[in-house]
Amino acid sequence: MTPAPPLLRPSPATIPPEPLVGTLIHRSSIVSAGRDDRALRRAAERGELVRVAPGTYVAATAWSRASPEQRHAVVVRATVARSSADLVVSHRSALAVHGFPLLAPMPSRTHVIHRARRTTQTTSLVVRHGAPLADEEVGSVDGLRVVRPLRAATDTARLDDLRSSVVVLDHGLRQGAFDDAALRAAVEGAPRVGRRRALLALDLADGSSESPGESLSRVVMVEIGVPLPQLQKEFWDRRGFIGRVDFWWPGLGVVGEFDGATKYLELARRSGRDLDQVKIDEKKREDRIRALPEVSGFARWDWSTANDPRQLALTLSDAGVMPLAGRRS
Template sequence: MSELPRLILAREHIQQGLTPKELVKRCRAGGLVRVRHGVYVDGEAWRALQPWEQYRIRVSAAAETFTARTVFARHSAASVWGVPTIGQRHPVHALTLQSRGGRSRAGVRRHYADPDGLKVFRREGLLVTGRVRTVLDLAAFTPFAQAIVPLDHVLKPDAAHGLPALSKEILLAGVDGNYAAAAARRIRTAVEFADPRSGSPGESYSRGLMCVAGFQPPELQHEIRDGSGLVGYADYYWKNARLVGEFDGVEKYLKPEYLQGRTASQAVVDEKEREDRIRAAGLRVVRWVWADLMEPARLEQKLAAFGVPRRRARSAAWP
C-alpha cells in the first residue's frame, strides 16, 4: 500500500490555517474531501487512491473522532494489517467489551468481544485485533468465498509488511472458546479449504466461487512444459478436461514484482506468447477478470461453457 495522505482535522483548523467556512468551500470545489464529520483529506490525493486505500483512510478517520479507547476488528483490522478482503463498501468495524453490546452508527459497526483472552495489538498507531483473530472473524462472519481471500494470504509470508506465515494449526487453535458452534464450523471449513499456493486475492476469490458453484477443485500452480522447456505455472488446471484457467488481475501488468523490469506492454506480449505455447501443448485456456468475479454467475457460465467438471455427488460413487 502506498503512503496515505495526511488527515486534516476540523478541530485543528486554526493550525491548518483554515476557517470552517474555508473547509466547506474547498470541499465544494473538490480541493478537499470530507471523509467523516470533522475529518478531511486532500481531494486530488483521495481520488488517486485505490478503494481499499480509501477504506483504510476511513478507519483512521474514525479513530480520530473517537474519544474512548477503540479496538478495530474484521475488515478494519485487516486493512491495518495489510490483509486483503473482498468488497468496497464495508462499514468501519470496532469491538465493544460490554456484554449488552454497543451502538452502531455513523458508518461504524460495533461487535461484542469477551475481554478474557482477547489479544490486542498496536499497529500504525491504532489498536487492532491480531492477525489470527482478524482472519478467523472474517471466516466466521463473511461469505465462504470471501473468507478464503484473507485466509490464503496469511498462510504465506507477507514480505511487503515483514510478517511471517501463519499455519493452519495456529489458526484452528484460536477457534475453541471464542465462537459459537455454527461459526466454528464455518471457520474450520474455510481454513481446511485455504491454500497458500494461491497467487493473488483474485485467484483466491475465484477458487472460493468455484467451490460454491459446485465445480471440481482445480490443481493450483500446475507446471507446464513443452519441447523448449518450462512454459510457466497455470493458476488452475483440470487434468481430465485438459483445461487451464487463468485469472487476469491488473497486478500482472502494473505491479513491479510482477513486471520484473518489463513495461506493461511487454508483459502483455509475453503473456500472449505464453498462452500460445500452452495451447500448442494441447491444452485449452479459459480466462476471466475481476468483472466476472463481481457477478459470480458470469464466472460460473464461463467455466461451464469450457466444460469444467462439476463435483460428483457422494451418492454417485461406485466401487
C-alpha cells in the first residue's frame, strides 16, 4: 500500500505527470534572445543544470526531486520537441507522461508512433514504431501528442515482461483510465505479436491492488507457485474496525503486508501524525490483527524481497503460505 524507493518505482499515482515542463531551458531560446549559450554548458559542468536532450536543460534541483517516470517524461518532451515529424508518444514513454508507475529501468529511448512509417526505426534517442493509430487513440498532455492510456497499456503489455505489465494494468484499472472490458477488447484486437503475453497479464490484473509493490508481489507469487490471496481484506474486532490488509489467505489464516520504504512517511503525511506515533499505531494495528482467532500467520516484506522470488517464498512459507505442490496440511 506504499510507494517504492525511487530507483525501483516512481512516485505515487497522484503526482502531476509532468512537473518539470515549465523548467525546461532550450538553447534555441537563449540564442534567439541574443544571449551566449556557452553559459548553459558551463552551468551543466558545475552541476547546476542537467542536459536532458541535445540543446535542452533542466535545473538540477528540480531534476533531483523528480521520480524516474517524471524524468523520462521530461526527456520525452524535450526529444519530441526537436522533431518536425508526425510523432505521437507511445508505449512506456506515453505511460510515463500519463503519470503511470513503471518498474525500473526506465526506457533508454523515447518511444513514438510515426504513422508515415511501415517499419520500426531505432536511433540513439528515439524508437519510431511504424504502426496504425486511430485518431481516437491520440490525446494530449500539456500540448504533447500522446497515445491514450488504453493503447499505451495494451502495447506495453504485449512487449514488456509480466511484472511490468501487471503493474501498469493494475494502476490503469485502479485509476479508471480503462476498464476490464475495454482492456480485453483492445488486447484481443491487437497484433498477434505478444498478444498471449498481454492476455496473461490481463488475467492477473486487478484494480484492487493499491500499489506497484503489491502488483509486483502478486506476480512473483505466481512465479513461486503459492496460492493467490484475497486483496484488501478488512478486519474488525470487538473494539471496531482495525484496518485493511494488502493480502489475505483465508484458507490458511495468513495476512500479508507489503511495506515500501516510504510507507510510514506517507501515513504520517496523510494523517498529520509524527513518524514515531505512526510506527506505534501500526504496531498496535498489527497486534490487534494477530490476536484475531482466524489469523494464524503474519508476513511483511519490502521491495528487495518482492523482487527476489526465493526470499519472498521463504518469507511466505515462514508465515504458513507454501507452494501449492508442497503446502502444509
